[in-house]
Amino acid sequence: QVRLVESGGGLVQAGGSLRVSCAVSGLTFRTYTMGWFRQAPGKVREFVAVISGSGGSTYYEDSVKGRFTISRDNAKNTVYLQMNSLKPEDTAVYYCAAGLSSSGVLYTTEPRYNYWGQGTQVTVSS
Secondary structure, eight states, X not given: OOEEEEEOOEEEXXXXXXXXXXXXXXXXXXXXXXXEEEEOTTSOOEEEEEEOTTSOOEEEOGGGTTTEEEEEETTTTEEEEEEOSOOGXXXXXXEEEEEEOTTOOOOOSGGGOOEEOOOEEEEEEO
16 A cells, blocks of 8 residues: 655744655655645645656756755655745645656656645745
8 A cells, every 4th residue: 555644744934944754655666756746725736846766856846946955765765845945825735746757757747646645734924
């Protein structure tokens, strides 16, 4: 059974930092591209960041470039999202997702992802 479990969300003041994690089990982790998405209240879920199976390639949504960093530890089957200089508009439920990719392609759209976590709430106060 595949499981993706996010953790590390919480309440932080604007300008602060937070790291969310996603522990994965039940699949061959290194063969999966891992992505982070978020959904703010009343909005559709949107892409945030993605990392290749090897960890050698990453891509970010424009509004988080330079502030967020995605990384992974294939020995621990875990992907991370380090969020710095947080803004109130970053408030959302953050989801991790796993997409099978034998070629290391980076996916930015939801249909490319096979498995999803349950989400973790990140709230940034002004």
